[in-house]
Amino acid sequence: MEILLVVLQGAVVIGAIVMGVRTGGLGLGLWGVVGTAVLVFLFHLQPGAIPIDAFFIIIAVITASSAMQAAGGIDYLVAIASKIIQANPKRLTYVAPVVAFAFTVLSGTSNIFFALIPVIYETAYRNGQRPERALAASTVTSGLGITASPVSAAMAAFLVLMDGTGYGLPKILAITIPAALIACIATSVVQQRIGKELLDDPVFLKRVERGTVEVPPALKARYAAKLAGTAASAGSVGSTAESGTDAAGATTTATADNSADVPPPRIEHPVPPGGAVSAWIFIAGTLLIVLFGLFSGLRPAFPTGENGELEPIPMATIIEMVMFTVALVIILVRKVKPSVVVEQPLLKAGFVAAVALFGIAWMADTFITANEETIIEPLGAMIESNPLLLAVALFLVCGLTTSQSATTNTMIPIALAAGLAPGIITAMWPSLIGVWLFPANGSQIAAVETDLTGSTKLTQVPVYHSFTIPMLVSWVAVVASGLLIQLIIPA
Numbered sequence: 001m002e003i004l005l006v007v008l009q010g011a012v013v014i015g016a017i018v019m020g021v022r023t024g025g026l027g028l029g030l031w032g033v034v035g036t037a038v039l040v041f042l043f044h045l046q047p048g049a050i051p052i053d054a055f056f057i058i059i060a061v062i063t064a065s066s067a068m069q070a071a072g073g074i075d076y077l078v079a080i081a082s083k084i085i086q087a088n089p090k091r092l093t094y095v096a097p098v099v100a101f102a103f104t105v106l107s108g109t110s111n112i113f114f115a116l117i118p119v120i121y122e123t124a125y126r127n128g129q130r131p132e133r134a135l136a137a138s139t140v141t142s143g144l145g146i147t148a149s150p151v152s153a154a155m156a157a158f159l160v161l162m163d164g165t166g167y168g169l170p171k172i173l174a175i176t177i178p179a180a181l182i183a184c185i186a187t188s189v190v191q192q193r194i195g196k197e198l199l200d201d202p203v204f205l206k207r208v209e210r211g212t213v214e215v216p217p218a219l220k221a222r223y224a225a226k227l228a229g230t231a232a233s234a235g236s237v238g239s240t241a242e243s244g245t246d247a248a249g250a251t252t253t254a255t256a257d258n259s260a261d262v263p264p265p266r267i268e269h270p271v272p273p274g275g276a277v278s279a280w281i282f283i284a285g286t287l288l289i290v291l292f293g294l295f296s297g298l299r300p301a302f303p304t305g306e307n308g309e310l311e312p313i314p315m316a317t318i319i320e321m322v323m324f325t326v327a328l329v330i331i332l333v334r335k336v337k338p339s340v341v342v343e344q345p346l347l348k349a350g351f352v353a354a355v356a357l358f359g360i361a362w363m364a365d366t367f368i369t370a371n372e373e374t375i376i377e378p379l380g381a382m383i384e385s386n387p388l389l390l391a392v393a394l395f396l397v398c399g400l401t402t403s404q405s406a407t408t409n410t411m412i413p414i415a416l417a418a419g420l421a422p423g424i425i426t427a428m429w430p431s432l433i434g435v436w437l438f439p440a441n442g443s444q445i446a447a448v449e450t451d452l453t454g455s456t457k458l459t460q461v462p463v464y465h466s467f468t469i470p471m472l473v474s475w476v477a478v479v480a481s482g483l484l485i486q487l488i489i490p491a
Helices: 002-023 027-041 052-070 073-088 089-108 112-128 131-148 151-161 169-191 200-212 217-234 239-263 275-295 315-333 337-340 344-370 373-384 388-401 405-419 424-434 440-449 468-489
Strands: 303-306 308-314
Touching: 002 027, 002 344, 002 373, 002 388, 027 344, 027 468, 052 073, 052 151, 052 275, 052 315, 052 337, 052 344, 052 405, 073 089, 073 112, 073 275, 089 112, 089 131, 089 169, 089 275, 089 424, 112 131, 112 440, 131 151, 131 169, 131 424, 131 440, 151 169, 151 315, 151 344, 169 200, 169 275, 169 308, 169 337, 169 468, 200 373, 275 315, 315 337, 315 424, 344 373, 344 405, 373 388, 388 405, 388 424, 388 468, 405 424
Parallel strands: none
Antiparallel strands: 303 308
């Protein structure tokens, strides 16, 4: 009977997540709360711990990010990223993924990547490169930045859960940042060899014939030669016509060569006055958080527990204080109206993420706490005997929920209950890259729609698309390197 009750409760949890994913947006969090209510009122489970700290960390960070966005700080960061990407066209597949990762780390959200998609596409296209390579790799690596950012929603959840394990922000970043950079490089190396060159890609050539897309100047000479070669091999023209074609081809080649010698015009991102100041205020706040994490002695300490020993205030409190202060400083220095901050897209997206984390985390904690002996301990034993199962579970659950923070709150408590070492848990945590498993994210869809060459694509098989290979390469590389790095991190 007890097993049947646990199965029914598990069905409620899974059902709430499925319905939340189908509803989308706020639905994921709201269905989580409904699932919690069903567990409490129908199955009489004691309500789990409400994720207050994680919720308010997200609200604080998103408020600061939105103030920066309202003051033009996001535009400033995008302008810098755009210049870096366009300055290295020949190494685009290597540069763009690292830039996407780095700017996600700085901003705490992969939403900044949306503005980089047209830049990456245009840089690849104008230089005759297959856009899929840089676009797909950069989309995936931007997700790696979430688990390497001190101000992301997922990091907020992870920090709260890891409190008391001896693994604070410095140790976490010491594993996730270098592991993610290794994954970026590995992904770029593999992605550079993916797909045919544009002039050998039938999808691109058909789009050129239909007039959907033009041949970029860098490829016009070779395209003309390809057409001339095709016509000659088909024997469709006489010697007189062939001579004329050669002449025309030579003329076309010269024109194409001249146009190729002229560098394509840069894509400019205008930055509002004061945008740089607001961005640097936000970055300073981020660095201050890292500083407090590195040196706990900088944090005020107060007596806690029965012994009255002095303990520094938690990092969750520090992040909330610093980020809310950053928001106010930006508003005052740049004279941004608070009403404008509230209207920013980042604030809306952040609120959705906070509600999603609140509902799913509350439901998961209610279920897990009530069933530790029946299901969590056996599941924990499986993870303890084969830690790689945690990486697989994180990857799949994140793919299904499309929420890094909700997955963190669902799976990490199980790993902690299993007694898994915090270093191993941290190394496995970037398996949240599984968020790209299904093409259900805005970045994926935007990349596909932006690529007029047709090289970046989805297929009829939901889990096989242009992002599948870079996602799998990133996953294997980041976990493998993280497991090695954690060995040298002191306990």
